[in-house]
Amino acid sequence: MGSKKKMGYKCRIAGVMLLLIGSIAALVVVAVIQDKLKVKEYGLEFGIVIDSGSSRSNVYLYEWPGEKENETGVVTERKNCKVNGLPISELEVSSKDDKKTFEGFQYCMDEIKNHIPEEKHKTTPLFLGATAGMRLLEMKDQERASKIMGKLRDFLSKQNFQFHNASIITGQEEGLYGWITVNYLKENFLQKNMWNTYIRPNGAETVGSMDLGGASTQIAFQVQERGEGPDYMHVKLYGYPYTVYTHSFLCYGKNEADKRVLDKVIRESSDPAYIINPCYPRGFNITTKASSIYDTECIPKPKNYNSGQEFYMVGGSDSEKCGQIVKSIFNFQNCPSKQCSFNGVEQPPVTGDFMAYAGFYFIARALEQGGKSDLGQFNIAVGNFCNTDWAKLKVQKHWISDTYLKTYCFASHYVLTLLADGYKFDNETWKNIHFEQKIKETNIGWSLGYMLSMSNMIPSEVKEITPMTNPVFAGLIFLFSALIIVTAVLGFIILIRTCY
Template sequence: FLYGIVIDSGSSRSTVYLYMWPGEKENETGVVTEMMNCRVAGDGISEMKVDRQKDVQSWKAFQDCMDKVKNAIPAEKHKTTPLFLGATAGMRLLHEKDEERSNEILLDLRRFLSSFPFSFQNASIITGQEEGLYGWITVNYLMGNFIEKNLWNTYVRPEGEQTVGSMDLGGASTQIAFAVQDDLKGQDYMHVKLYGYPYNVYTHSFLCYGKNEAEKRILDIILQESSDPTYIMNPCFAEGFNTTYKASDIYDTACTKKPNNYDPDQEFFMVGVPDSDKCRSIVRSIFDFKNCSSSHCSFNGVEQPPVTGDYMAYAGFFYISRALLMNGTNDLDQFNSSVRKFCHTHWTVLRQEKTWIIPKYLKTYCYAAHYVFTLLADGYKFDKETWRNIKFEKEVKKTSVGWSLGYMLSMSNMIPSEVKQISPMKNSVFAGLIFLFSALTIVTVVLVFIILIRTCY
């Protein structure tokens, strides 16, 4: 077996993925599998270089995960195992806010990762567009949509040649990617050639529209609209729930505008006064659905072709749909009514019913469910018919769905742009061969019949 390591450094955490595949020369599609993953304890890397004590814990957590991965790979394979780190929206935001700190963090990570006995390739910030494209490659690679081997052990394009669209919801950004017809062009279209076949992929990433950053923007609106700054009623919180936020929890990001006389230590007491309609209205207010200079837009004036075909929604999309207990039901009206029911369930009941969700996340899921519905229905324009084509998934064939596998496949040239293929036989040639074979069969049967008659008489 051969191995590859990708560290997905997102806005809220880092995860180390170890992939393995048979070491054959002509690698069959779909055989790369996830051997293990290790979630690095603590915050995302964009929180480094602020608190020295926290940094010590972060490096120890990184070391623990890297040691686990190292022990899982045979020692003789260490040198040939590629190691990549890709940082996403959390570091994109930090790079905008404090380029020097973001560069220092990446430099420290490169030094740290170079100390391991692997073939360290790079630690870099990937663009939102790349993140979307790599997610799309992961989804379709795992589903075997690019290429497969036929009975004669030859690579062929699967029947129907359909790919699946990809939707990713992270902490600081969200991505959509899907294949479109070749004649569409623009900054959101990427042309890729995989296994000899060209694909035109529409891919767009919305920075500040990840689950955590969108929540900060919504909390900011609730604060601004509150008549009493010491007792804030939150329509997106469950009845029976209350919490205290520090101003820095909401405003220490490039996604929200700091108020005048900003004090990072100022505290805000929030109490749940559930109102599903009001919550949705606040969620909708962070989107601009009116501004559009082309025939089709998603939101904020971003051009997007109409959604067609099947889609896989993963990461935050999966966890939020699971919290609503959708159980694979892909019905728009049912999703909508589940959101309302969730938002009007008492906090004590939620705690009893949703034991697998820790309170830190559970408190956010009323807002988050409205957010997912708004993003998909009003943003990407999924309707009652097309919503049925969305599958909310966490993994495919025991491999986590995300951008990291597609990134490794692309960076290590494991998906060739060209591949030797035997062209399919033309219909006329195939029909001729069938006729010839049939004629030979009839002649053979007649000859055998004549020989048998002569033998008998």
């Protein structure tokens, strides 16, 4: 009988101990689950970049999930708004035009605001980057350029966003950001796998980029060697380093190159009242004011310059002569290094695929050479275009406005010379050039690349989601704590009864 009683006490003690250990274990498990299995919910982040070029300004809204892939946000274009009014490099001349332009900016800022949740307005970063138009103005009139940038900073700082900066970006930065945009959209940095997560493509090669604006043109491509000098830029994206050769040629954008060619045509003519321009189509004529050609830092003004002087020009439709004049605005002779593009600028050999966008695309489209072509076809297309008279061109290219159509003979020779003689694309490497405006319905330009680089520095807003709500967690903790206390008390009572 005594042994049975003793056995009963042992069973009770064992049961209490099991309950005690189980309660402690359950308490630990609940605490660990609540802490370790937390899910981080990242809200969408937004960023605004204003691209203020030599022709106009565009406001881009980008968004990306706060959970970054190896330090850089996965960015997509949400909205693009074109600012009505003057390019910013033409501000501070007429108060009436300035007012209209700032009204255009305000309209776009209001449009952008409608696409961002209200609670995100004050945390959405806002940047403005001014390109070659302002770089030229800064060379010509630094005080006026400073006033314009100051007015823009004042205007943007009053918007309901987190204004960071309005600055004039360098040509190298413009080229680099364009290269980042192209390769991002081509998924050369990241791509989604079958589980819908982003990974770095195995063995992916990057694509070179070529941008043609109004006042400058840029080339950028990855190189394996770590070159020295300002044209070799080092960037880290998605956790991987890249060395990119990039150079910007100021005064060699389409509009400024056009002025250079017009200057050459005028200087070769003996009669300013009747100038035959071989780059204009036969049957076309125009009266041009001297100020529209020489009011730039890219061309030295002639002796006895008169801004109001008028030049009467008629088209000559002479493709060969036009090509000669276009080549004369480049210097292919002086090269202080192993290989140069032009004007003595060192450049490594071009390799791999290239994306040619902005002005390159529109000129290639006018020649019906968009997408991929070969050098021979492009050359023939240039000759055919330049030897066609004005009346036929207007019928054949009815979708192109007269303002641009009259310039496309010069422009096509310019692209041919720049790419073949300047960047040294030959019959084989020309086939690697893709003339495109968009990739995946997104406009190609420097602003997306800029936003990708800036997103490295913008913190993500994180909301932690625990597997249990706070009341449930607190209830379980209370329950298992109470069980531990109760079992400890029972164990103590049983132990006292056993001993006494």
